[in-house]
Amino acid sequence: MAPPTAYDCDVLVVGAGPVGTALGLELALHGVSFRIIDRAEIRNDKSRALVIQPRTLELLNRHGAADAIVRRGRILRGGSVFINHQPAASIDLDDLGTTDTEFPLPLNVSQVETERFLDECLSQYGLSVERPVSATNIVQDDSGVTTTLELPDGKSQTIRSKYVVGCDGAHSVVRHASKRMAFPGAPYPQDFVLCDALLCDSNIAQDRLSLYLSDRGVLGILPMSGELIRVIASRSPGAVKGQDVPTIEQLQAYFTSMTPPGSGVLADPVWLTRFRLHHRCVNQYRDARLFVAGDAAHIHSPAGGQGMNAGIQDAINLGWKLAHALALQSQARAATNPTLAAAADALLDTYDLERRPVGLSLLRGTDRLFAFISAPNPWTIPFRNFVLRHVMPWATRSRGRRKRAFHFMSQFGITYRGRSRIVGEASSGLWGGGVRGGDRLPDGQVWDVCRTGETSLQRLCVGKPHHLLLFSGVGEIEVKGAEELEKAADRIVKACKMEVSVHYITGEGRAVGREEWYADQMGDLHATFGFGRKAGYVLVRPDGYVAHIGPLAKADQLLSFLGDYLVSPLDPPPPGPGSPPTPLILIHDGGGTIFSYYFLGDLGRSVYGIANPHYESGQRWEGGIPEMARHYLQFVKEAVGPEGGGGGGGGGGGGDVILGGWSLGGLIALELARQLESTEDPALGVRVVGIVMVDSVCPLVAEGWKPAVPVVQHAVQWSELTKEETRERVTRCFGEAMRMVGEWTLPAWDGVAVRSRPPPVVLLRAVEAVPVEGEGMTRVDIHRSDHQLGWGNYRKDLITKVIDIPGHHFSIFHTEDNLDTTTEGIKKACEELETINDSRRWK
Structure with missing residues (x-):
């Protein structure tokens, strides 16, 4: 060798x-x-x-x-969704106000x-x-x-x-x-057909993705150059039976059956193939x-x-x-x-x-x-079409929801916050700006004083060096002059052990006529980075991500960061705020579904849902909530256990997890946490960081108390389109839930099999009672006047924090404003649990 x-x-x-x-x-x-x-x-x-x-x-x-x-391509300005030939949603990207980039839209x-x-x-x-x-x-x-x-x-x-x-x-x-x-991973069960061809005599928009859904399958159309389009279709077994690849005539027949009249004719295919897809990492x-x-x-x-x-x-x-x-x-x-x-x-x-x-x-x-x-199951396709027909218009109507979805799809939202020690920021309490260490460097316009022309921040931060941006501040408070900024730059550059280019960003009229001095004429960039009137610094990595950020008054923290940056062994970050966000598992409510959770916004972490597997069959859980929790242990292991790959940080061979749920889901989470801590199956390798209860009421009540109003009467708002079988299933699940809650013995936490106390719990509490006609109340309001919803009757030390949210028990997921505050509440609850004891563990 x-x-x-x-x-x-x-x-x-x-x-x-x-x-x-x-x-x-x-x-x-x-x-x-x-x-x-x-x-x-x-x-x-x-x-x-x-x-x-x-x-x-x-x-x-x-x-x-x-x-x-x-x-060479075509800008995509949105998408259109059709269900059974009828328009279901129009998703526009032009009006999202994405101003911090030179490229606000995807390219086909x-x-x-x-x-x-x-x-x-x-x-x-x-x-x-x-x-x-x-x-x-x-x-x-x-x-x-x-x-x-x-x-x-x-x-x-x-x-x-x-x-x-x-x-x-x-x-x-x-x-x-x-x-x-x-x-690890697996193939998807379906086959697909792909075709690049001309689309003639068509009324389909050439600057949008078009998606067509029906009981026959799925068909997507992406515009390419000129009249050329990409067609992707779920394979129709009847149309292509016995063939590896359909003919253009067979694909045209499927195209015609899936699209509204006037959609056009496929011609001159340049690529026609069959393929299967996999998902692996x-x-x-x-x-x-x-x-x-x-x-x-x-x-x-x-x-x-x-x-x-x-x-x-x-x-x-x-x-x-x-x-x-x-x-x-x-x-x-x-x-x-x-x-x-x-x-x-x-x-x-x-x-x-x-x-x-x-x-x-x-x-x-x-x-x-x-x-x-793309679900191929003929039993689930009608459900998919029903959900999308009613959910998509609501989801796409909100500019905020479209913007959140685009933030993910555009990959602007990718961040390395807390994932390694080569990103950081001024410590908690000193830095609260919107841009953090590990985030993408946002773009914006600056005025080049020497060249008397406009350029962009990202165009300054190119090439192989790191880039140091020094912001002077705008207005009249704590604004730094040229001499102070240059002294700060000299001090920082001397501490760097890598090549660094320095750029000075000042308020309008303050930029001096020197190389690398730029004017933030409207103060927009200062606001974007969170500096405002105060001076600040941003160290940018060669890949366009923020290495460190903070107010210039705390540049000593940057110097400390630079002492180790790239030149000392970087141990894996300790458990705590620097670790990857802990996954959250949300358990179904009394109706047996996780449908409401789909309307939540970004929670800043991986989120899994567990629905009641007996929802359709109606089979009873003879052992009640404990039996249900035992059944769900495997779901948790697959999601975040040692082999599941979804666990958060915290050391050891297993995964950290936050459990939670709305109403009944919070009760099941408590039982599940107790069973996960049992010594009976240590191979599960899962540690419960904490529990998020979303308006889960303690079931302990005075003996003989009976609610005057049935829960299901207010829990579900049926629409005219709701199928009778769906009503029956949900009603049955609520009845079963009431039985199980009534028979449940809350878990004990003393004894050798489990830890001496439950994990910390953050409770989201709806501030209003469910409105009822006449006297009485529903069971979910029996402890509404108690800030801890009665949980002090179980254990005084259970609830770590209570977050009040607007609405009553059954409305917290049902309006856009309530959804936003519920989302923010769950997000804050998870962050609170991660910071307890600064170790993501409870003893």
């Missing part, structure tokens, strides 16, 4: 699709020695991935004018054009992809990786590199070469000197156009870290300093810490949406 110091290159990139080429661009930008290979002789001429999200456009703009690729463009753009950018460095070259044997050791390459002439070549990155798709040879990487993005990115690390459904975009952002996150790690290793050898070598290794670990949670989050989000939309 070659000696450890004999390397052919620092990094070998295997696979040169959009992800591999984007990584090549990052490495080239930072001057890293690398080779990029691909087994295909030429680029694929099929369109494949179509959507480039706004965040990806921002990041690509760092390498070349992204306007060039925008001109063929992957052929995306790859051509990336190749053009790479050629500016005098570099190109080696084709057709395959990696056939990859073996890593302590000092490097030995790879056997199959060359175009049929000969083999053995090369030595310090690292290998697999950007080679779902069947990655790099991932297979690892002894530690697994790729690798268990670790790094194994020593081997890395995976893009489809080699995570594969998604096409819902939301997330996969390629996430892969490109994997590459951009990893590229600068490889460059800095290699530089640290060089310094370590020169100075014989093992600490620097350990720091390099720890820096590379942050790739997995930051990107794998993103991959999992996108996978779960797209999986839920796709599974619901």
Whole structure:
């Protein structure tokens, strides 16, 4: 074997699709020695991935004018949903007020054009992809990786590199070469048909996604260039029986059956194929000197156009870290300093810490949406159509809800907050701005004083260095002058151990005529970052994310952060506010469904729901709430246990979890928490951080008390379209719930089998009583006047905090204003539970 110091290159990139080429661009930008290979002789001429999200456009703009690729595609301005030929919803993106970016809307463009753009950018460095070259044997050791390459002439070549990155798709040879990487997941049950063809004589909008749902299946249309469109259809077994791929005539027949009259005629297909989809995510993005990115690390459904975009952002996150790690290793050898070598290794670990949670989050989000939309079960399709017909108009009517959904889909919402020690901010109480350490750098316009022209903040923060933004403040309070800002810059730059470019952002009329001084003429950028009248600083990483932020008066905290940044071993963050958000499991209410939870806004964490599995059958839970909780143990284990992969931080082999639920769901959560803490099955490996009870009333009442008004009379508001069987099921579930609550013995917490006290509970309490005619009250209001809803009768130490929310028990999910406050209440409750004892554990 070659000696450890004999390397052919620092990094070998295997696979040169959009992800591999984007990584090549990052490495080239930072001057890293690398080779990029691909087994295909030429680029694929099929369109494949179509959507480039706004965040990806921002990041690509760092390498070349992204306007060039925008001109080759078509801007998507929204979407339209049809159910059984009738319009169900129109989703507009133009009116969302997305002003902090140069690219406010997604782009539909063929992957052929995306790859051509990336190749053009790479050629500016005098570099190109080696084709057709395959990696056939990859073996890593302590000092490097030995790879056997199959060359175009049929000969083999053995090369030595310090690292290998697999950007080679779902069947990655790099991932297979690892002894530690697994790729858990499964295929979706359906087959799909894809067709790129001309659409003639059509009234379908050419700047929108169109989605058609019916009892026959699902059909989606994406506009491409000119009259060319992409059609994706759930496969119709009758139409294509016995064939691998349908004919264009068969697809046209299905198209006609799914779309309203006047939708047009398909012609001249350039690509017609059948395919299946999978959902998978690798268990670790790094194994020593081997890395995976893009489809080699995570594969998604096409819902939301997330996969390629996430892969490109994997590459951009990893590229600068490889460059800095290699530089640290060089310094370590020169100075014989093992600490620097350990720091390099720890820096590379942050790739997995930051990107794998993103991959999992996108996978779960797209999986839920796709599974619901494309459900093949003939029994669930009518339910899907019913729900969407009534929910979509309500959901899309609100600009706020559309904006939250777009924040996720655009990938503007991706953040690395608390995921590694290379992001941070001024400590709690000192920094409360909207932009935090680990967030995307928002964009905005500034006036270049020297060049007397307008430019954007993100255009300033390009290239390989870190960027230090110093804000002077606006107005008359605590505004810093030029001399003070430059002194602060000198002090900070001297503490940096990496290349830094400094930019000064001042209020209107305060910018001096020097290089890198810019005017925030309206004060908008100061407001965006949370500075306002006060001076502040922002340290920006090479990948366009905030490394550290705070008021300039607390720049000493930045200096302390820089003392360790990139140059000391970065241990995994301790349990507490710096760990990934703890997953939340919400358990069904008395009606047996989790339908209400779908209307909640973003809770800032992974959320799972448990519905009553006996909802349809009506089977009794003979053992009551304890039997139900025992049945739900497996659901919790699958979601957040050691093998489920969804657990939060906190150390150990299992997963942390917050349990919760509305009404009956809160009671079940309490019973479930007690059973999870039993020593009978320690293999579950789940720790309960706390419980969120959403207006769950303590069932302990005075003997002989009977509610005057049946709960179900006020719990459900039937619509004219509600099927009789649905009414019967929900009514039956409520009756069963009342029986179980009446028979339930609240769990004891003393004894050797369980801990000595329950986990902390945050209670969301509706402030109003359910209005009833005449005298009396419903059971849910028996303790309404008690701030703890009667739970002090069970244990004085149970409730840690009470958060009042507007409305009564049955209205807290039923109006937009109440939903917003309920969402915010649950979010605050989870955050409160995470901070208790600063360890996410209860003793």
